[in-house]
Amino acid sequence: MKVYSKAELNNYNLSLTYDDISLIPTEVSPLKSRSEASTKRNFMGVDLGIPVVSSPMDTVSGLRMCSELQGMGAMGVLNRFDTSLGDFVTRGEEFPEIIAVSVSLHNDDNVLDRLKDRVKVVCIDTANANNIWVLKRCEEIKRKYNLKVMIGNIAHGGTLKDLVNAGADSVRIGIGGGSVCTTSVQTGIGIGQVSSLLNVYYAREKDNLNIELIADGGIKSSGDVAKAIALGADAVMLGRMLAGTKETPGEVIKYNDQLWKKYRGSASFGVKMKSEFIEGEETMVPYKGPVQNVINGIYDGLRSAMSYMSCSTLDELKAKDTFAVLSNSSYLERLPKK
Numbered sequence: 001m002k003v004y005s006k007a008e009l010n011n012y013n014l015s016l017t018y019d020d021i022s023l024i025p026t027e028v029s030p031l032k033s034r035s036e037a038s039t040k041r042n043f044m045g046v047d048l049g050i051p052v053v054s055s056p057m058d059t060v061s062g063l064r065m066c067s068e069l070q071g072m073g074a075m076g077v078l079n080r081f082d083t084s085l086g087d088f089v090t091r092g093e094e095f096p097e098i099i100a101v102s103v104s105l106h107n108d109d110n111v112l113d114r115l116k117d118r119v120k121v122v123c124i125d126t127a128n129a130n131n132i133w134v135l136k137r138c139e140e141i142k143r144k145y146n147l148k149v150m151i152g153n154i155a156h157g158g159t160l161k162d163l164v165n166a167g168a169d170s171v172r173i174g175i176g177g178g179s180v181c182t183t184s185v186q187t188g189i190g191i192g193q194v195s196s197l198l199n200v201y202y203a204r205e206k207d208n209l210n211i212e213l214i215a216d217g218g219i220k221s222s223g224d225v226a227k228a229i230a231l232g233a234d235a236v237m238l239g240r241m242l243a244g245t246k247e248t249p250g251e252v253i254k255y256n257d258q259l260w261k262k263y264r265g266s267a268s269f270g271v272k273m274k275s276e277f278i279e280g281e282e283t284m285v286p287y288k289g290p291v292q293n294v295i296n297g298i299y300d301g302l303r304s305a306m307s308y309m310s311c312s313t314l315d316e317l318k319a320k321d322t323f324a325v326l327s328n329s330s331y332l333e334r335l336p337k338k
Contacts, residue, residue, distance in 0.1 A: 017192035037306035049073020055239035056102035142167035157203025174217035201232035222301025259287035
């Protein structure tokens with residue numbers, strides 16, 4: 001069996017995603033247990049206890065979710081349809097400190113004018129960062145508010161230097177990989193998440209660019225989080241893994257004697273509600289209870305991966321360079337059997 005480096009995976013003849021690869025421990029670990037591994041990371045000037053960022057979707061990242069994630073050491077990005085913070089400011093009331101908010105390309109200056117002293121990060125929430133108007137919006141926010149700017153999404157590193165020149169501090173990587181995203185089906189755009197992440201990672205390394213990388217889409221488990229970090233991501237963005245928890249916006253629905261909550265893509269009909277091109281779906285996901293259960297599972301799984309890989313810090317995990325490419329049978333063999 002061949003042991004692949006990141007560079008070799010980047011030059012692989014097929015597009016790869018998380019299910020196509022695995023990490024390979026190749027040395028004796030000095031860690032006595034996973035409790036000795038630290039998942040702390042400074043991301044976009046914010047000290048995090050775990051490199052998890054919530055997707056700014058209206059069925060995932062409301063004010064309650066963002067506040068809860070922040071209390072657990074993660075980063076919540078308030079979705080751009082939520083008016084809670086602006087309403088608090090207008091009424092002169094206090095509200096939970098929120099690190100990051102998302103905005104559209106247009107008509108959000110009134111929001112930023114009111115929140116500029118209360119947030120640290122602005123996410124320009126678009127599907128395609130390879131657009132001159134996204135770059136102009138990034139330049140405008142940096143010039144007018146001097147806040148950290150998260151931009152996205154891209155699937156390839158060809159335009160990374162343009163994003164950096166526009167002032168982007170981080171970039172969301174992945175087009176079409178989200179579980180309720182239909183972009184690839186509708187447009188034919190996008191490649192596997194592993195290949196996207198590696199291509200952007202090496203574009204950053206080649207030109208020594210100062211921008212942080214967010215693996216956005218396709219992450220289904222704590223193992224995928226570990227793979228994304230080892231492949232070069234500075235943080236991961238989660239949608240479906242957080243969907244269905246108590247803190248997500250929306251009511252719990254009982255159907256067929258089971259509890260559910262809504263989950264939909266940002267370009268779904270439920271969000272747009274008008275005659276626009278739809279690149280997302282709406283579905284129901286099982287109710288999961290408190291989001292703390294999900295974050296704790298990611299935290300434990302990531303630290304376990306680090307102990308296997310002989311890593312006490314995330315930087316050490318990112319430096320690992322031993323991967324396997326799995327056949328379909330090899331992947332299926334690794335799944336739990338009922």
